[in-house]
Amino acid sequence: xxxxxxxxxxxxxxxxxxxxxxxxxxxxxxxxxxxxxxxxxxxxxxxxxxxxxxxxxxxxxxxxxxxxxxxxxxxxxxxxxxxxxxxxxxxxxxxxxxxxxxxxxxxxxxxxxxxxxxxxxxxxxxxxxxxxxxxxxxxxxxxxxxxxxxxxxxxxxxxxxxxxxxxxxxxxxxxxxxxxxxxxxxxxxxxxxxxxxxxxxxxxxxxxxxxxxxxxxxxxxxxxxxxxxxxxxxxxxxxxxxxxxxxxxxxxxxxxxxxxxxxxxxxxxxxxxxxxxxxxxxxxxxxxxxxxxxxxxxxxxxxxxxxxxxxxxxxxxxxxxxxxxxxxxxxxxxxxxxxxxxxxxxxxxxxxxxxxxxxxxxxxxxxxxxxxxxxxxxxxxxxxxxxxxxxxxxxxxxxxxxxxxxxxxxxxxxxxxxxxxxxxxxxxxxxxxxxxxxxxxxxxxxxxxxxxxxxxxxxxxxxxxxxxxxxxxxxxxxxxxxxxxxxxxxxxxxxxxxxxxxxxxxxxxxxxxxxxxxxxxxxxxxxxxxxxxxxxxxxxxxxxxxx
Amino acid sequence: xxxxxxxxxxxxxxxxxxxxxxxxxxxxxxxxxxxxxxxxxxxxxxxxxxxxxxxxxxxxxxxxxxxxxxxxxxxxxxxxxxxxxxxxxxxxxxxxxxxxxxxxxxxxxxxxxxxxxxxxxxxxxxxxxxxxxxxxxxxxxxxxxxxxxxxxxxxxxxxxxxxxxxxxxxxxxxxxxxxxxxxxxxxxxxxxxxxxxxxxxxxxxxxxxxxxxxxxxxxxxxxxxxxxxxxxxxxxxxxxxxxxxxxxxxxxxxxxxxxxxxxxxxxxxxxxxxxxxxxxxxxxxxxxxxxxxxxxxxxxxxxxxx
Ligand SMILES: Cc1cc2nc3c(=O)[nH]c(=O)nc-3n(C[C@H](O)[C@H](O)[C@H](O)COP(=O)(O)OP(=O)(O)OC[C@H]3O[C@@H](n4cnc5c(N)ncnc54)[C@H](O)[C@@H]3O)c2cc1C
Ligand code: SF4
Numbered sequence: 001x002x003x004x005x006x007x008x009x010x011x012x013x014x015x016x017x018x019x020x021x022x023x024x025x026x027x028x029x030x031x032x033x034x035x036x037x038x039x040x041x042x043x044x045x046x047x048x049x050x051x052x053x054x055x056x057x058x059x060x061x062x063x064x065x066x067x068x069x070x071x072x073x074x075x076x077x078x079x080x081x082x083x084x085x086x087x088x089x090x091x092x093x094x095x096x097x098x099x100x101x102x103x104x105x106x107x108x109x110x111x112x113x114x115x116x117x118x119x120x121x122x123x124x125x126x127x128x129x130x131x132x133x134x135x136x137x138x139x140x141x142x143x144x145x146x147x148x149x150x151x152x153x154x155x156x157x158x159x160x161x162x163x164x165x166x167x168x169x170x171x172x173x174x175x176x177x178x179x180x181x182x183x184x185x186x187x188x189x190x191x192x193x194x195x196x197x198x199x200x201x202x203x204x205x206x207x208x209x210x211x212x213x214x215x216x217x218x219x220x221x222x223x224x225x226x227x228x229x230x231x232x233x234x235x236x237x238x239x240x241x242x243x244x245x246x247x248x249x250x251x252x253x254x255x256x257x258x259x260x261x262x263x264x265x266x267x268x269x270x271x272x273x274x275x276x277x278x279x280x281x282x283x284x285x286x287x288x289x290x291x292x293x294x295x296x297x298x299x300x301x302x303x304x305x306x307x308x309x310x311x312x313x314x315x316x317x318x319x320x321x322x323x324x325x326x327x328x329x330x331x332x333x334x335x336x337x338x339x340x341x342x343x344x345x346x347x348x349x350x351x352x353x354x355x356x357x358x359x360x361x362x363x364x365x366x367x368x369x370x371x372x373x374x375x376x377x378x379x380x381x382x383x384x385x386x387x388x389x390x391x392x393x394x395x396x397x398x399x400x401x402x403x404x405x406x407x408x409x410x411x412x413x414x415x416x417x418x419x420x421x422x423x424x425x426x427x428x429x430x431x432x433x434x435x436x437x438x439x440x441x442x443x444x445x446x447x448x449x450x451x452x453x454x455x456x457x458x459x460x461x462x463x464x465x466x467x468x469x470x471x472x473x474x475x476x477x478x479x480x481x482x483x484x485x486x487x488x489x490x491x492x493x494x495x496x497x498x499x500x501x502x503x504x505x506x507x508x509x510x511x512x513x514x515x516x517x518x519x520x521x522x523x524x525x526x527x528x529x530x531x532x533x534x535x536x537x538x539x540x541x542x543x544x545x546x547x
Numbered sequence: 548x549x550x551x552x553x554x555x556x557x558x559x560x561x562x563x564x565x566x567x568x569x570x571x572x573x574x575x576x577x578x579x580x581x582x583x584x585x586x587x588x589x590x591x592x593x594x595x596x597x598x599x600x601x602x603x604x605x606x607x608x609x610x611x612x613x614x615x616x617x618x619x620x621x622x623x624x625x626x627x628x629x630x631x632x633x634x635x636x637x638x639x640x641x642x643x644x645x646x647x648x649x650x651x652x653x654x655x656x657x658x659x660x661x662x663x664x665x666x667x668x669x670x671x672x673x674x675x676x677x678x679x680x681x682x683x684x685x686x687x688x689x690x691x692x693x694x695x696x697x698x699x700x701x702x703x704x705x706x707x708x709x710x711x712x713x714x715x716x717x718x719x720x721x722x723x724x725x726x727x728x729x730x731x732x733x734x735x736x737x738x739x740x741x742x743x744x745x746x747x748x749x750x751x752x753x754x755x756x757x758x759x760x761x762x763x764x765x766x767x768x769x770x771x772x773x774x775x776x777x778x779x780x781x782x783x784x785x786x787x788x789x790x791x792x793x794x795x796x797x798x799x800x801x802x803x804x805x806x807x808x809x810x811x812x813x814x815x816x817x818x819x820x821x822x823x824x825x826x827x828x829x830x831x832x833x834x835x836x837x838x839x840x841x842x843x844x845x846x847x848x849x850x851x852x853x
Contacts, residue, residue: 162750166680166681167680179750180750180752181680181684181747181748181749181750182680182681182684184681184684184685185681185685190674190675193675193676194675197675203675205681212748212749212750213748213749213750213752214752214753214806214809214810215752219809219810219811220809220810220811220823222810222811222819222823233811235811
């Protein structure tokens with residue numbers, strides 16, 4: 001049998017890979033397909049992986065499936081950008097709209113652990129007001145969650161991932177001290193700090209989900225900077241090395257290379273299990289509850305693909321909102337050349353941050369943005385030069401000679417929800433014979449205003465530290481959210497505050513899709529906080545006999 | 548596995564303790580009975596030597612890590628090596644008089660500590676964030692040059708002791724035993740402060756990381772009491788506590804070796820992990836200071852009014 005994790009599943013026959021030991025295994029429970037488990041979870045990323053752990057630890061029987069492979073970071077991850085594209089979801093998708101999204105490396109993963117296997121580890125809390133942005137700030141939609149409750153769950157996730165952050169965080173209400181201390185800032189981060197000081201705004205070390213000290217069998221970060229192509233030391237606290245091993249230890253079963261094609265719903269309107277493709281054939285797993293956690297594109301696609309005569313518009317879609325209100329985050333950058341060597345690729349890519357414009361409301365647009373220091377790997381950098389500036393041949397070679405002197409700042413900006421930005425089904429089919437997603441995306445006037453503001457500001461920040469030849473990269477997005485928003489009203493939302501779908505009470509959605517708004521910070525900490533809360537809520541509902 | 552490591556470590560500690568005892572007894576037997584002051588002076592040479600050794604190795608590794616970006620970064624290496632050499636000489640030298648070269652080297656070492664502190668403060672203050680945790684953690688360590696300052700001071704002190712001809716030794720007009728107790732107490736506190744800062748940076752991820760921020764400060768307190776003249780009855784406690792602190796210095800190096808092994812690649816990858824892991828030579832400065840403290844106690848015992 002091949003040991004290529006992309007070809008044959010590793011988590012089976014009562015064992016799963018031990019991510020901390022080369023060639024090692026850990027025992028894993030194996031559930032029967034014909035006996036209903038309490039929960040089957042589709043997707044094992046920030047949402048699904050976390051929830052699998054919480055539910056298993058609460059004593060439920062859990063099977064969590066992922067379409068992607070079960071990697072062994074110590075062995076499978078090469079310091080090679082091309083090789084590591086194996087981490088991304090690169091199945092066919094159709095993109096259109098005025099600003100078609102570029103799909104793949106910058107926004108979706110396909111692996112046990114989901115996109116957290118190759119995410120950049122930035123772990124930020126929402127600004128409290130964003131949970132009620134409609135009421136308090138006049139845009140978007142209110143969340144059905146109270147920020148104080150979220151504050152408690154953020155703290156739990158920060159503990160669980162041993163987030164390394166500053167001793168005191170300059171913005172927002174007080175938070176407990178980060179469990180691990182911030183990492184040393186590289187030259188790119190120091191450049192951000194100098195720029196902020198010159199512009200008179202605050203900055204701090206970015207709270208990161210990578211270890212600044214040993215933890216169990218995981219090593220501390222070695223600052224080689226291959227984070228977004230998969231961390232080969234296990235310093236990165238991805239779901240793969242945190243929630244998943246915990247989930248398995250608590251009795252959950254993970255099934256890798258298991259693509260769910262359809263959620264089955266019976267005549268009574270209850271979910272009964274999932275049809276999934278593994279080892280060359282379609283199979284069925286019975287379950288008392290189904291959780292969809294496939295991220296903002298695959299989640300609505302699966303719900304739409306599971307339509308029945310009773311639910312002709314797809315599952316959980318009586319509001320008509322499944323697939324709508326897709327929100328990317330703006331990810332524009334300003335780049336320049338520094339006199340001194342920067343070698344920005346050394347260390348995690350975003351070691352310093354300013355959230356100034358998330359907390360300052362003196363702006364002529366809605367929403368906010370943070371910006372961070374950057375450390376693009378060489379191939380990505382060459383690609384950026386080619387796609388954003390059209391450099392090729394000699395001019396590209398000449399530009400790459402200056403790679404060590406490049407300094408840049410990049411935003412994570414809030415884009416507003418619009419129903420016209422959406423995921424629908426295309427006629428084309430994928431390798432499993434399932435209709436693929438069509439992703440339609442256009443920026444709003446507000447989105448443009450925010451981007452313009454950020455580019456102007458960051459350009460001044462770079463000028464202030466004497467960077468030369470400043471240019472802007474004005475067409476980039478990251479992080480996908482929305483498409484199954486949570487809310488307090490079944491007519492205007494897909495799930496309630498507990499991530500439980502209004503229409504099918506044993507169907508849950510627990511990933512980035514449930515965000516009503518995205519804010520100006522990276523989403524994964526919030527996704528994990530919501531998953532932890534959902535786990536607690538399910539436990540409480542079960543105790544009340546209300547599942 | 549874990550307990551096996553703990554066991555060997557325990558055994559090693561016991562063995563080291565026994566050796567320390569032998570060393571102490573051996574040294575005192577070789578010292579001429581007639582000159583307890585010289586005995587104390589030689590002990591101080593020894594203490595200063597251990598500190599210099601710690602500085603030599605630590606600044607060697609750390610400044611190598613900093614690529615000797617500034618030529619001045621060689622200075623602590625040269626000075627601590629010289630200080631180590633003259634300390635060896637002093638430890639073996641039972642003549643009652645101060646030695647001009649030793650004296651000069653010690654003074655220069657102390658000066659290096661002062662200038663080094665200046666450099667390190669400058670390095671921290673020019674970074675964005677100034678006196679922020681980031682810079683205290685990762686800028687030039689403010690407390691590190693203090694170790695060479697202390698080693699120089701102990702040396703100078705030892706030479707002054709040899710010069711002293713009075714019935715109760717004084718140094719710079721102050722009672723030698725008490726002043727030395729106060730000086731080493733302060734040194735222990737400062738060193739514990741630095742360990743505290745760096746262990747805070749490591750988030751106290753291992754409970755043993757609390758040892759250097761608890762044991763040495765107690766020793767410092769006991770020495771303080773001795774300096775103030777309160778410790779007649781608790782002197783045995785002070786002595787044993789100082790011995791414990793001396794042991795801690797050795798044990799700390801062992802823990803740091805374990806810490807190095809927890810980095811990616813472990814000891815097989817020592818070229819990187821020794822640089823990135825906890826500093827191996829740092830903890831023995833506690834041993835050096837504790838031995839100086841024991842010398843101070845010796846002085847106080849031999850001359851009750853010292
Ligand atoms: C390059 C990059 C950098 C990032 N950096 C950061 C960062 O620094 N900070 C931050 O907060 N966020 C970051 N993100 C975003 C973050 O990773 C995601 O927001 C988060 O992981 C989304 O969580 P999720 O649970 O919704 O989906 P994912 O984590 O993507 O998990 C979804 C999983 O579901 C599986 N799946 C989907 N459909 C099916 C199906 N039908 N059957 C079986 N399995 C299925 C997929 O294979 C995938 O593994 C980054 C993302 C990328 C791509
Ligand atoms: S820089 Fe740190 S977090 Fe990033 S890949 Fe290397 S070890 Fe992992």
